[in-house]
Amino acid sequence: MSEQPTLEINALSAGYGRFDVVRDVALSVGKGEAVALLGPNGAGKTTVLRAIMGLVKQRRGLIRIGGTDVSALPTHRIARGLAAIAPEGRRLFLDQSVEDNLLLGALHLRHDKIRTQTLLASVYDLFPVLKAYRQRLSSFLSGGEQQMVAIGRMLMSDPEIMLLDEPSVALSPVAVDIVVKAMLELRKRGASLLLVEQRTDVATRVCDRLYVMTHGEIVDEMKPETIRSGGMSILNKYLG
Numbered sequence: 745m746s747e748q749p750t751l752e753i754n755a756l757s758a759g760y761g762r763f764d765v766v767r768d769v770a771l772s773v774g775k776g777e778a779v780a781l782l783g784p785n786g787a788g789k790t791t792v793l794r795a796i797m798g799l800v801k802q803r804r805g806l807i808r809i810g811g812t813d814v815s816a817l818p819t820h821r822i823a824r825g826l827a828a829i830a831p832e833g834r835r836l837f838l839d840q841s842v843e844d845n846l847l848l849g850a851l852h853l854r855h856d857k858i859r860t861q862t863l864l865a866s867v868y869d870l871f872p873v874l875k876a877y878r879q880r881l882s883s884f885l886s887g888g889e890q891q892m893v894a895i896g897r898m899l900m901s902d903p904e905i906m907l908l909d910e911p912s913v914a915l916s917p918v919a920v921d922i923v924v925k926a927m928l929e930l931r932k933r934g935a936s937l938l939l940v941e942q943r944t945d946v947a948t949r950v951c952d953r954l955y956v957m958t959h960g961e962i963v964d965e966m967k968p969e970t971i972r973s974g975g976m977s978i979l980n981k982y983l984g
């Protein structure tokens with residue numbers, strides 16, 4: 745029997761108000777796998793991530809993380825080591841220090857100081873610049889450094905699945921490269937990633953598989969090799 749996926753979504757429909765924004769979504773992320781969700785603006789990619797975190801009510805379907813059905817769990821339970829998100833726009837507390845922002849990711853571990861310190865050390869190992877700036881107010885960081893804090897905060901909850909929402913957006917080419925290398929390093933450490941991206945080059949560098957989403961539905965699944973060997977034109981049609 746094959747190993748159970750870290751994240752398994754089946755027949756998911758979710759949305760806002762009376763409308764379903766995503767319909768009948770099925771996807772999986774295996775243990776140690778990195779999977780991208782590509783699609784144009786408004787396709788529903790962020791809504792899938794928000795549904796996984798319990799931030800958008802799912803109307804139908806099933807979401808399992810590490811075999812646990814999280815469909816009916818509140819966000820604070822899901823955030824306790826099951827899933828964590830580095831959201832679009834990073835959502836840091838800009839008037840707080842780098843370290844305080846990072847520690848917010850490990851709130852549920854506050855009674856376990858040793859584990860918190862170990863996680864903090866692993867974040868500083870991944871992003872040494874954050875260690876140097878740990879007492880600095882987050883508002884003084886560059887966009888790329890703020891993205892590192894958002895990724896670090898996600899790591900601090902030591903989740904089974906890490907969700908990254910467009911980590912490359914509005915960054916300089918150098919900063920994009922740093923973020924890509926960080927995601928590759930997370931992969932080396934065995935992390936399971938679901939990456940929402942609009943940049944195909946970033947997704948193909950980091951991921952094993954790519955789902956394409958348009959108008960709230962998953963319309964295709966591709967491998968980076970397929971895209972490199974001529975599949976780009978198919979992808980461009982989807983992405984407009």
Ligand code: ATP
Nearest residue numbers: 760761765783784785786787788789790791792832
């Ligand atoms: P983007 O790259 O622009 O973030 P996306 O693929 O992540 O796009 P979503 O953010 O999931 O798309 O949005 C999908 C649809 O849901 C859009 O039409 C959007 O306007 C709508 N939507 C998103 N958030 C809300 C909300 N809080 N209330 C109502 N509609 C929303």
